[in-house]
Amino acid sequence: MKRETLIWSIIMIGGLLILGVRFAMMGGFGKVYVREVPVNFVQVERPEVAEDGTETGESETVWVAGGSPEEAAAGAVRTGSPSVNWTKREAALPKQFNAREPGVIFSLRDTIGTWFAAFLTLSLFSFLYRDNAFYKLAESIFIGVSAAYWMVVGFWSVIVPNVFGSLAPNFVRSWAMPGLEATEPDYMYVVPLILGVMLLWRLAPRGGWISRWPLALFIGVFAGLRMIQFIQADFLNQVRNSVVPFVATEGGRIDFGTSIWNIVSVLGTLACLTYFFFSFEHKGTVGKIARVGTWILMITFGAMFGYTVMGRIALLTGRLEFLFIDWLWLIDPTGTRATASLISTLTG
Amino acid sequence: MYQALNNLDRRWIFLVMAIVVAVPIITQWSFPEKVSKQTRDAYAEVERLQPGDRVLLALDFDPASAGELSPMATSFVYHCATRGAKIYFMSLWPVGPQLIEESIAKVLKPDFPDMRYGHDYVNLGYKSGYEGVIKVIITDLKKLYTTDHRGSGINSIPMMAGVESVQDMDLVISVSAGYAGAKEWVMYAKTAYPDKFNFIAGCTGVQAPPLLPYIPNQMPGLVAAIKGAAEYEKLMAEQYGLEDQPKYKEGLRRMGSQMFAHILMVMLILLGNVLFFMGRKEARR
Numbered sequence: 001m002k003r004e005t006l007i008w009s010i011i012m013i014g015g016l017l018i019l020g021v022r023f024a025m026m027g028g029f030g031k032v033y034v035r036e037v038p039v040n041f042v043q044v045e046r047p048e049v050a051e052d053g054t055e056t057g058e059s060e061t062v063w064v065a066g067g068s069p070e071e072a073a074a075g076a077v078r079t080g081s082p083s084v085n086w087t088k089r090e091a092a093l094p095k096q097f098n099a100r101e102p103g104v105i106f107s108l109r110d111t112i113g114t115w116f117a118a119f120l121t122l123s124l125f126s127f128l129y130r131d132n133a134f135y136k137l138a139e140s141i142f143i144g145v146s147a148a149y150w151m152v153v154g155f156w157s158v159i160v161p162n163v164f165g166s167l168a169p170n171f172v173r174s175w176a177m178p179g180l181e182a183t184e185p186d187y188m189y190v191v192p193l194i195l196g197v198m199l200l201w202r203l204a205p206r207g208g209w210i211s212r213w214p215l216a217l218f219i220g221v222f223a224g225l226r227m228i229q230f231i232q233a234d235f236l237n238q239v240r241n242s243v244v245p246f247v248a249t250e251g252g253r254i255d256f257g258t259s260i261w262n263i264v265s266v267l268g269t270l271a272c273l274t275y276f277f278f279s280f281e282h283k284g285t286v287g288k289i290a291r292v293g294t295w296i297l298m299i300t301f302g303a304m305f306g307y308t309v310m311g312r313i314a315l316l317t318g319r320l321e322f323l324f325i326d327w328l329w330l331i332d333p334t335g336t337r338a339t340a341s342l343i344s345t346l347t348g
Numbered sequence: 349m350y351q352a353l354n355n356l357d358r359r360w361i362f363l364v365m366a367i368v369v370a371v372p373i374i375t376q377w378s379f380p381e382k383v384s385k386q387t388r389d390a391y392a393e394v395e396r397l398q399p400g401d402r403v404l405l406a407l408d409f410d411p412a413s414a415g416e417l418s419p420m421a422t423s424f425v426y427h428c429a430t431r432g433a434k435i436y437f438m439s440l441w442p443v444g445p446q447l448i449e450e451s452i453a454k455v456l457k458p459d460f461p462d463m464r465y466g467h468d469y470v471n472l473g474y475k476s477g478y479e480g481v482i483k484v485i486i487t488d489l490k491k492l493y494t495t496d497h498r499g500s501g502i503n504s505i506p507m508m509a510g511v512e513s514v515q516d517m518d519l520v521i522s523v524s525a526g527y528a529g530a531k532e533w534v535m536y537a538k539t540a541y542p543d544k545f546n547f548i549a550g551c552t553g554v555q556a557p558p559l560l561p562y563i564p565n566q567m568p569g570l571v572a573a574i575k576g577a578a579e580y581e582k583l584m585a586e587q588y589g590l591e592d593q594p595k596y597k598e599g600l601r602r603m604g605s606q607m608f609a610h611i612l613m614v615m616l617i618l619l620g621n622v623l624f625f626m627g628r629k630e631a632r633r
Contacts, residue, residue: 004357011363091453128362153442154476161494162475180494181501225483225536233539233566241565304557307573311416311553313609314574316369317602318415324373331374333601334594 008129022328029329030118032110035092035103040066043081046073094337118327121319163189163196242269268296350626353619361616368612372604379603386560387579390548390569393519394424399432401518402511406533407451409525410443413552419599420550420577421447421523423584425455426596428521429463430588434507436517438472438493440481440528445473445497454595466496466505473497478528482536486514515544523550530559534566542566550576578603 022029041063048060064070066083092104123138165172165180166189173180195214202211244266248258274286275293282290324330329337397403405424409417428435435456437448448471456463463469472493475481484492489511490502502508514520514537524530530549538547546568551559553573563570571580577599581590590596 008359129359150442153474157474158476162492165494177495177499179498179500179504181503222480225479229479229535229539233535233562237539237566238561241561300557304554307553307556309553309610309613310573310575310606313369313606314416314553314602315413316366316415317373317574317605318418320366320370320373320605321415321602324370331376333376 019328022330030111030114030327031094032107032114033092033094033097033104034089034107034110035096035101036105037088037090037103038085039088040083040085042066042071042083043079044071044076045079046070046076095335098337114326118323121323125319163193167193242266268293272296350623350630354623354627365609365612368608369605372608373601375604376601377604378597378600379607381575381578381582381600381603383579383583384576386563386570386572387576388569388583389564390550390571390576391427391580391583393546393548393569394427394431394521396546397428397431397433397519401431401433402436402516403428403433404436404438404514404517404520406438406440406520406522406524406529407444407447408440408522408529409447409552410441411447413525414447415602416552416574417523417525417550417577418447418450419574419602420571420580421451422455422596422598423577423580424521424523424550425451426459426590427584429456429460429469433518435469436472436507436511437470439474440478440532441525442474442476445471448473448497466500467507470505470507471497479532479536482514482528482532486537486540489513515541517545519546519548521548521550524555525552526555530555530567534559534562538566550580574599574602574606 042065043061043063045059045061048056048058050056061079062070063084064076070076071078089107092101097104097106120138120141123134126132127135160172160176161180165177166183166186168185169180169183173182195217198210199214200211202208242265244262246259246263246266248255248262250258271289271293273293275282275290275297277286277290280286325333394403405428407421409421425435437452439445439448452469452471456469460468465471473496475492477484477492481492490508493502495501496505510516520533520537522530522533524533530551533547533549538545547566548569548571549559549567550571551573556570556572556576559567559570559572571577581597581599584596585591585593585600594601
């Protein structure tokens with residue numbers, strides 16, 4: 001066995017041993033608990049109330065929570081329709097389970113979810129060692145789930161309520177979204193529907209060119225929108241933001257901090273712009289100013305790199321916290337478990 | 349030594365980085381934060397809210413950025429709720445509605461049990477279209493949002509009465525991980541209607557530098573990256589006595605790892621430069 005492989009194998013086995021010790025010392029970990037909450041809705045008939053709070057003289061039939069003030073309100077009468085009951089599962093804490101709070105149970109389904117999430121996290125981390133089957137599996141699952149999720153969310157959040165809901169509101173109400181308001185059909189939505197179908201035409205074996213027409217329209221519309229907003233937000237406003245006093249005052253006295261800031265800001269902007277000014281050769285005075293511009297750009301790139309590092313470390317911290325807190329129960333910073341964590345046990 | 353360092357397997361660097369990040373998490377080391385002006389200004393905008401004011405809170409991120417953005421999202425939700433504002437949640441990212449529900453379950457349900465869905469807060473959910481969504485709802489919110497995330501008709505939600513567009517909001521907050529996010533809110537909403545509502549943002553570290561030029565005229569404050577989130581938490585802890593509430597100190601907890609990881613990065617950059625110059629010296633010989 002190569003020396004390198006041996007070292008990494010020892011690290012892996014060490015990690016597994018720590019897990020084993022963790023399990024032996026503290027019992028279970030990575031468990032998820034939920035609270036089962038019974039939900040009961042009843043249908044009542046009650047006087048209809050206008051927006052200004054006055055009764056219209058008509059009555060309305062609505063579903064309200066059983067035992068709620070709405071059911072007990074004056075004038076509300078239960079209809080003959082049977083009540084609707086189901087059980088809602090809300091997240092519960094391990095300490096609530098340990099305290100035997102009513103309705104709190106161990107959830108095998110959510111526990112499997114936590115363990116699977118931990119497995120996927122470790123599978124993705126394994127790429128840092130080398131490309132492997134676990135990484136490929138996690139990557140494929142992510143891509144597949146993301147694509148399907150986008151499609152389903154797009155269908156239920158836009159196509160059903162906005163497109164079908166505008167073209168055939170009553171049908172959508174009866175079939176999919178009872179909460180959708182009763183309105184008259186708006187046939188203008190046939191246009192985006194047709195454009196959408198044309199866009200999907202590229203999947204057909206023939207006539208792929210049809211999809212280029214709606215695509216051209218979208219590109220044109222977004223290019224136009226973007227250009228106008230860019231000129232307004234990024235060009236004109238940024239020019240305005242650059243017009244600042246070199247001698248700033250506050251309360252009748254010179255504010256040296258702001259004044260220096262303004263001078264550096266304006267001169268720095270001009271130096272950077274000079275660097276991108278190619279009509280003159282970068283020699284002499286122009287060359288020196290352009291060089292200052294280059295230095296300012298370098299400082300900017302350094303700041304961007306620093307922010308990027310901070311962002312990436314924060315993401316790693318988030319994942320490690322998931323592994324240590326939710327999965328391994330190594331630490332308990334939010335006090336969700338009544339039992340001591342491994343670290344608090346070891347440190348007394 | 350030079351040869352050994354020059355041929356160092358990069359996986360050792362990964363391992364050291366993992367240890368450097370993991371140890372402060374396990375030991376729960378944190379450090380005092382100095383609050384920057386941009387975070388203080390963002391905080392002041394929320395602090396200005398009066399009971400009953402309307403806040404549009406756009407959680408424009410997904411679980412991939414949650415490690416960086418969920419602490420500030422939690423802080424914004426708590427702060428707005430404490431000020432007695434009506435919170436209108438929405439997202440330009442498909443997984444946003446789930447993160448909104450998570451924030452509601454984490455902050456509003458346990459700490460503000462009197463706040464009622466539909467009366468004090470609502471989850472409008474996600475609509476596809478990126479900046480197109482902002483472009484529509486800035487003039488007509490109900491044209492796009494015909495229902496909330498749960499499928500209730502938009503006009504049947506009591507707190508939607510009197511709300512025709514984003515212009516009816518008092519404050520818009522975007523917690524943004526990229527496109528579409530804070531930049532698009534500045535471009536299509538705040539710049540187009542500068543006097544109608546206030547706007548602040550919280551963003552990832554990668555996004556912060558391009559957003560800084562918008563301060564202060566187009567965006568009075570910015571909570572930038574996990575550092576900004578920690579600063580915001582510090583301000584909230586001081587004002588609202590949250591020192592003993594660990595769920596509102598997520599950002600502060602994560603700053604311990606940040607410090608040690610940055611020290612390691614600086615050392616690695618210095619070491620890399622030393623090796624580079626040593627290599628050049630060797631080559632000249």
